[in-house]
Amino acid sequence: MTAASPQAALAQRFRAFLPDSSILVTETERRPYECDGLSVYRRLPLLVVLPEDINQVQRVLRICAELAVPVVARGAGTGLSGGALPLTDGVLLSLAKFNRILDIDPLNRTARVQPGVRNLAISEAVAEHGLYYAPDPSSQIACSIGGNVAENAGGVHCLKYGLTVHNIVQLGIVTMDGEQFTVGGTGLDAPGYDLLALMTGSEGLLGVIVEVVVKLLPVPDTAQVLLAAFDDVVPAGDAVGRIIGAGIIPAGLEMMDNPAIRAAEAFAHAGYPEDAAAILLCELDGSRAEVETDVMRVRKLLAQCGAREVRIARDADERALFWKGRKAAFPAMGRISPDYYCMDGTIPRHRLPEVLSGIETLSRDYGLPVANVFHAGDGNLHPLILFDANRPGELQRTEEMGGKILELCVAVGGSITGEHGVGMEKINQMCSQFSAAELTQMHAVKAAFDPAGLLNPGKAVPTLHRCAEFGAMHVHDGQLPFPELERF
Amino acid sequence: MTAASPQAALAQRFRAFLPDSSILVTETERRPYECDGLSVYRRLPLLVVLPEDINQVQRVLRICAELAVPVVARGAGTGLSGGALPLTDGVLLSLAKFNRILDIDPLNRTARVQPGVRNLAISEAVAEHGLYYAPDPSSQIACSIGGNVAENAGGVHCLKYGLTVHNIVQLGIVTMDGEQFTVGGTGLDAPGYDLLALMTGSEGLLGVIVEVVVKLLPVPDTAQVLLAAFDDVVPAGDAVGRIIGAGIIPAGLEMMDNPAIRAAEAFAHAGYPEDAAAILLCELDGSRAEVETDVMRVRKLLAQCGAREVRIARDADERALFWKGRKAAFPAMGRISPDYYCMDGTIPRHRLPEVLSGIETLSRDYGLPVANVFHAGDGNLHPLILFDANRPGELQRTEEMGGKILELCVAVGGSITGEHGVGMEKINQMCSQFSAAELTQMHAVKAAFDPAGLLNPGKAVPTLHRCAEFGAMHVHDGQLPFPELERF
Numbered sequence: 024m025t026a027a028s029p030q031a032a033l034a035q036r037f038r039a040f041l042p043d044s045s046i047l048v049t050e051t052e053r054r055p056y057e058c059d060g061l062s063v064y065r066r067l068p069l070l071v072v073l074p075e076d077i078n079q080v081q082r083v084l085r086i087c088a089e090l091a092v093p094v095v096a097r098g099a100g101t102g103l104s105g106g107a108l109p110l111t112d113g114v115l116l117s118l119a120k121f122n123r124i125l126d127i128d129p130l131n132r133t134a135r136v137q138p139g140v141r142n143l144a145i146s147e148a149v150a151e152h153g154l155y156y157a158p159d160p161s162s163q164i165a166c167s168i169g170g171n172v173a174e175n176a177g178g179v180h181c182l183k184y185g186l187t188v189h190n191i192v193q194l195g196i197v198t199m200d201g202e203q204f205t206v207g208g209t210g211l212d213a214p215g216y217d218l219l220a221l222m223t224g225s226e227g228l229l230g231v232i233v234e235v236v237v238k239l240l241p242v243p244d245t246a247q248v249l250l251a252a253f254d255d256v257v258p259a260g261d262a263v264g265r266i267i268g269a270g271i272i273p274a275g276l277e278m279m280d281n282p283a284i285r286a287a288e289a290f291a292h293a294g295y296p297e298d299a300a301a302i303l304l305c306e307l308d309g310s311r312a313e314v315e316t317d318v319m320r321v322r323k324l325l326a327q328c329g330a331r332e333v334r335i336a337r338d339a340d341e342r343a344l345f346w347k348g349r350k351a352a353f354p355a356m357g358r359i360s361p362d363y364y365c366m367d368g369t370i371p372r373h374r375l376p377e378v379l380s381g382i383e384t385l386s387r388d389y390g391l392p393v394a395n396v397f398h399a400g401d402g403n404l405h406p407l408i409l410f411d412a413n414r415p416g417e418l419q420r421t422e423e424m425g426g427k428i429l430e431l432c433v434a435v436g437g438s439i440t441g442e443h444g445v446g447m448e449k450i451n452q453m454c455s456q457f458s459a460a461e462l463t464q465m466h467a468v469k470a471a472f473d474p475a476g477l478l479n480p481g482k483a484v485p486t487l488h489r490c491a492e493f494g495a496m497h498v499h500d501g502q503l504p505f506p507e508l509e510r511f
Numbered sequence: 512m513t514a515a516s517p518q519a520a521l522a523q524r525f526r527a528f529l530p531d532s533s534i535l536v537t538e539t540e541r542r543p544y545e546c547d548g549l550s551v552y553r554r555l556p557l558l559v560v561l562p563e564d565i566n567q568v569q570r571v572l573r574i575c576a577e578l579a580v581p582v583v584a585r586g587a588g589t590g591l592s593g594g595a596l597p598l599t600d601g602v603l604l605s606l607a608k609f610n611r612i613l614d615i616d617p618l619n620r621t622a623r624v625q626p627g628v629r630n631l632a633i634s635e636a637v638a639e640h641g642l643y644y645a646p647d648p649s650s651q652i653a654c655s656i657g658g659n660v661a662e663n664a665g666g667v668h669c670l671k672y673g674l675t676v677h678n679i680v681q682l683g684i685v686t687m688d689g690e691q692f693t694v695g696g697t698g699l700d701a702p703g704y705d706l707l708a709l710m711t712g713s714e715g716l717l718g719v720i721v722e723v724v725v726k727l728l729p730v731p732d733t734a735q736v737l738l739a740a741f742d743d744v745v746p747a748g749d750a751v752g753r754i755i756g757a758g759i760i761p762a763g764l765e766m767m768d769n770p771a772i773r774a775a776e777a778f779a780h781a782g783y784p785e786d787a788a789a790i791l792l793c794e795l796d797g798s799r800a801e802v803e804t805d806v807m808r809v810r811k812l813l814a815q816c817g818a819r820e821v822r823i824a825r826d827a828d829e830r831a832l833f834w835k836g837r838k839a840a841f842p843a844m845g846r847i848s849p850d851y852y853c854m855d856g857t858i859p860r861h862r863l864p865e866v867l868s869g870i871e872t873l874s875r876d877y878g879l880p881v882a883n884v885f886h887a888g889d890g891n892l893h894p895l896i897l898f899d900a901n902r903p904g905e906l907q908r909t910e911e912m913g914g915k916i917l918e919l920c921v922a923v924g925g926s927i928t929g930e931h932g933v934g935m936e937k938i939n940q941m942c943s944q945f946s947a948a949e950l951t952q953m954h955a956v957k958a959a960f961d962p963a964g965l966l967n968p969g970k971a972v973p974t975l976h977r978c979a980e981f982g983a984m985h986v987h988d989g990q991l992p993f994p995e996l997e998r999f
Contacts, residue, residue: 175705215933215953215972220708225704310801310805313798313800316800373619437696437697438701444702456703458693464960468709
């Protein structure tokens, strides 16, 4: 008789409190969990568990802690940076069964929900109160609020309404040792350290999110969308700065370049001008009076910046149509390229033109076309590198080029991620973003929550050893963090 | 020959890189640093140092770490929770000489400043660009931005524009071991853990802030103020909920009860109705069109809630006059009472009426009058307990009653501090706010930055031992953090 395999031993322990249907053992059952939205990385987890209450999560984690088995938590698996990529020797902890909306408080404008609830389902559930949940990642139909918190997700409207961290007030957490507690609060400012913000965007490395209290906003009285076409991307970039500089805060301010326009148009038939070098979509929301004034101001600014055409949606249908193209941009790439790789960097708005031309140069050097779709208002770029994974070496070239784009973002004072997180994808670029002292401090924070390093190991924050191997030269805003230090 | 005193030994080490004028040794020199704005607590620091560059701060901290001497950092010393209260055996590190505005970037709407710069000085410096720094604590003429960050300061306008944490993008930090690094970034979302938010409001326990990059906002086109008088505080409280509930976000929404009204009027002659049970001040800002619409909507709501009188400021002078009374409320207390104790709790807005009557009951029980001044819009209460420190036992009774008020805030689902921090003042109430697991996690985070516990010890986060002595029963939003746990 042979000793039980690690997998069998684990499954045995879990059966004490989980039904067989909540423990996935066979390869067929585990296969769907081998990757998240970043499908270039795939790993089959040792075991998948689907607990349905906090107590079960605590027991799963205590057992894994006891046996030193790493754990990767997973929401809907729509993440684009590989944050939910499993480990072959680890447990994949799915929060899919945490799908209940527990409480809606219209007076305080909050909703208490389980982490597996879909982003859009929250807005649907509170619509009757004239409220909604603002952050809207493109995946909002499918992505879960727990995953949104783990990656501090953004979306088209985060320019005006902020990222996930600005739209949640409280989290229920279970730590790797099975301890559960609450961070944040429904008051104005929770005393003590801001563990709510620390947990948000920590990519599953500090604890497992088991409950989320989100902020709700009143649905704006009205909204209007302008579509502006440009014969050159540079004036389009300038227009973005001019609109923000005028003190207008659009609900959304999106930019697409010609390859993105053509792909989206062919796919969604939104009526985009296919010969334009770039289009801007500017959404304004608020009270009728406010929106009317701002629409006129934005139209004027766009004309001043040399827009060859400015359209104002005639009605709700046309507004929806203007957005349909933008929202279809990612899937539309499938029509013009077998594969695409979506980057996610941020830059100071006024560096947009030079970064665009930098990307163009890289595109030529690597012989890989790029379609640019981005949240221009907050300088969050989503260059889509088009490639064919079947051509030998092309994936590697794509990843290398992607890395170069992110380093370009850091060099102009931006960052390597806007809203998709670091995950597996950008872990090397973290070495260019942060100094050894900064990374060391992050590891100390990690150890304060998960000393054994069992939660989502190898993601988000690189070891100094890894950075040394990667050989990154740390730059910060293109300069030393504290110029005056040079004086000593 | 006797060994040098600890004070002399320290001063000796500091003289290696600091001029004598930056090392305060005599009692007369140290006396001004014995307390901050919470003057009921006083301690003479062992030594006061006034470094003027980051390198000097690093060297001071390295020496203190080496000699295990505790350090308390101090900005302008206007804090109201004793966060800058020195230790008799510790070094008081004043950032007063870090008073330069290093860089103003109108395009990205940011300013890089040293921590000793006064809050209002930032807005003054950027006014020429039509920009300002939004958070406005009542002490904004005097308080420093470094202190604002340490306490996550708010102010009259944080209802619309957020607390300090929402208005800064980057911090320069020096840790207790003299390591310096940057947290946050000028991009949309800095990758890695959100150490910017973690540092903000950490009350000097995690590191010393040596540089701050603040967000700047465009000065609104216009602003208008309404003053509403009520014969009862309950409808005034309801009106607050109705205004917010209508989706209007005032720039400021302040409430004063009768004792506060009378004191303020006698002091500032703002033309407040002295016989009113409560007044509401509602400021609306934005574009002309937006403000005009909202003024009408608010006036209607106030009337519906039974305001006996609603005034709309006729011009800028009257707007200033309306605010003059509110801003004078704290100093005005000096006219009706020898001493006053300013509390700072938050509650869910809709619990306002019951909390007000709860405070009234406590006031009767303790025989101590209370004047209520608060940021009603975000439920941030500032009850001012009036007392006479010369009457034996009255200070103790005042502090006890203050504690009861904060516990009342926690019981209704609020928190023990809105914007003043915990400091020394509310450390016992932290035991009612947080569970042992939550406090333990906070201590682990502290240890990740300052393992020896030398930075501002004894403040903000109580030891479990202290909580046991205090004998607090942990409540959370009036219930267990995770009700469903009771099922197991």
